[in-house]
Amino acid sequence: MLFEKAGQPLRKVELPMPRPAVGEVLIRVRACAVCRTDLHVVDGELPQPKLPLIPGHEIVGTVEAKGEGTERFEIGDRVGIPWLGWTCGECSYCLWGRENLCDKARFTGYTIDGGYADYTVADQRFCFRVPDFYGDAEAAPLLCAGLIGYRSLAKAGDGKRLGIYGFGAAAHIVAQVARYQNREIYAFTRPGDKAAAKFAFELGAVWAGDSNELPQVKLDSAIIFAPVGDLVPQALRTVDKGGIVVCGGIHMSDIPSFPYEILWEERSLCSIANLTRQDGEEFLALAPKIPVRTEVQVFALEEANEALARLRSGKIQGAAVLLMEATKPTTKVA
Ligand SMILES: [Zn+2]
Numbered sequence: 263m264l265f266e267k268a269g270q271p272l273r274k275v276e277l278p279m280p281r282p283a284v285g286e287v288l289i290r291v292r293a294c295a296v297c298r299t300d301l302h303v304v305d306g307e308l309p310q311p312k313l314p315l316i317p318g319h320e321i322v323g324t325v326e327a328k329g330e331g332t333e334r335f336e337i338g339d340r341v342g343i344p345w346l347g348w349t350c351g352e353c354s355y356c357l358w359g360r361e362n363l364c365d366k367a368r369f370t371g372y373t374i375d376g377g378y379a380d381y382t383v384a385d386q387r388f389c390f391r392v393p394d395f396y397g398d399a400e401a402a403p404l405l406c407a408g409l410i411g412y413r414s415l416a417k418a419g420d421g422k423r424l425g426i427y428g429f430g431a432a433a434h435i436v437a438q439v440a441r442y443q444n445r446e447i448y449a450f451t452r453p454g455d456k457a458a459a460k461f462a463f464e465l466g467a468v469w470a471g472d473s474n475e476l477p478q479v480k481l482d483s484a485i486i487f488a489p490v491g492d493l494v495p496q497a498l499r500t501v502d503k504g505g506i507v508v509c510g511g512i513h514m515s516d517i518p519s520f521p522y523e524i525l526w527e528e529r530s531l532c533s534i535a536n537l538t539r540q541d542g543e544e545f546l547a548l549a550p551k552i553p554v555r556t557e558v559q560v561f562a563l564e565e566a567n568e569a570l571a572r573l574r575s576g577k578i579q580g581a582a583v584l585l586m587e588a589t590k591p592t593t594k595v596a
């Protein structure tokens with residue numbers, strides 16, 4: 263499913279089979295989750311995507327072939343491919359354990375082709391082993407919603423009372439990790455979205471309400487997953503002195519100006535960008551122990567536009583996943 267121009271639907275096309283280069287694996291895609299970042303890409307909100315582009319960066323698949331010098335995986339191994347697809351390994355960010363900030367980083371489904379396809383190639387160094395605990399569709403959302411959510415949660419510190427703004431794919435995973443860590447979850451949903459509030463309670467939230475409400479107690483931290491800049495001052499108002507507000511998304515509408523007093527008293531405001539391989543290894547080891555369970559709504563590959571449309575209008579509970587088995591069998595290109 264090919265992205266060619268912002269604002270246009272993805273187009274179903276037949277492309278030549280990709281070939282794995284040195285150090286790459288050819289992956290038969292089994293499932294690819296649909297992330298809000300994919301929406302930002304197809305809506306033209308992120309600068310300079312590869313064009314044309316195969317979106318998708320929460321990929322679960324099996325190794326079908328290996329390029330020269332590819333030793334990490336065997337044919338048939340199940341692997342996960344995340345957003346971080348390549349880093350330079352040489353810049354100060356890479357050398358200091360912050361490869362998520364690498365100046366030359368390449369990103370799956372953004373600057374390199376991703377998983378809205380039957381086959382893709384990936385650099386073996388950036389693939390993960392997928393825990394056996396999960397089916398293909400259930401594992402896919404762990405690769406971004408899970409990883410970025412986990413990084414956001416770590417950044418939020420150890421405070422007990424955690425606010426979460428936007429109760430979508432990332433939030434439904436983070437909530438389970440936070441509960442496992444004995445935190446209290448305060449879920450903030452779109453005003454009037456009773457279904458999202460109910461979903462939050464099912465996942466163990468102690469409080470759920472509209473994003474413009476203030477709970478009775480002050481929170482230690484808040485994570486904003488919704489791409490809505492207006493939520494930043496709202497979230498700052500909910501956190502206590504010394505509290506932190508973490509913006510977990512790649513894109514956000516402009517943040518309105520706000521009085522200094524809601525930041526004063528050592529509150530902090532920060533963002534999370536991308537992931538490191540370390541985040542991935544840690545989270546994928548932890549997820550089956552909790553165990554994190556993902557709720558998925560499955561679509562066929564050809565239904566990618568429909569899945570994106572439903573995500574845009576807030577009609578997905580949990581995560582949308584393209585499941586390739588749901589499509590007709592593909593003929594392998596020689
Ligand atoms: Zn680098």
Ligand SMILES: [Zn+2]
Binds near residue numbers: 297298299300406407
């Ligand atoms: Zn993502």
